[in-house]
Amino acid sequence: MAKKLLIITDDAGESYEILYAYHRFLEAGWEPRIAATQKKLLNAVIHDFAPGWNTYIEKPGYSIQSHLTFSQVRVKDYEALMVIGGRAPEFLRHDPKLIKLVQGFHAQNKWLFAICHGIQVLLAAGVVKGMRVTCYRNVRWEAQAGGAEWVDEQSVVDGKIITAQTWESHPAFYRHIFENLEA
Numbered sequence: 001m002a003k004k005l006l007i008i009t010d011d012a013g014e015s016y017e018i019l020y021a022y023h024r025f026l027e028a029g030w031e032p033r034i035a036a037t038q039k040k041l042l043n044a045v046i047h048d049f050a051p052g053w054n055t056y057i058e059k060p061g062y063s064i065q066s067h068l069t070f071s072q073v074r075v076k077d078y079e080a081l082m083v084i085g086g087r088a089p090e091f092l093r094h095d096p097k098l099i100k101l102v103q104g105f106h107a108q109n110k111w112l113f114a115i116c117h118g119i120q121v122l123l124a125a126g127v128v129k130g131m132r133v134t135c136y137r138n139v140r141w142e143a144q145a146g147g148a149e150w151v152d153e154q155s156v157v158d159g160k161i162i163t164a165q166t167w168e169s170h171p172a173f174y175r176h177i178f179e180n181l182e183a
Contacts, residue, residue, distance in 0.1 A: 089121050114133075119135035
């Protein structure tokens, strides 16, 4: 039976980060499952960097089906949890079911991965205080205010937590993920 990875996202999750995670884990023989506040067709977005813009731009992205809700997740069934970026984390970090879920993964010493704005959920769950992390550079203040040390690297590993800056970090992020999962 394939090992399971839980992908956390919702409406306004970053399309490329969701699909890349889903397909990369399928390719590696895992069973990725997408969890959201509701089991529904999610409205994902595309963030990109454009000349003349001081920050990213956002466009409508793919519609992506979630497989289950946070209430349906049993931590013991999964090896790892990944929080996708985009704008979804800004509202997901207020979901008590998700926060309890992240804390449950952490308490059971399971892998936690976060990319871009996904760090906002880990911060809300209180699991990165005192740790070295990275995230989208314009979220670094939140990481520091939450007691983490922000590092300007594409991907950072600290214990059982691996974080990345943006979808541009995928090569380093997934190299770190699979090196550690296979160790």
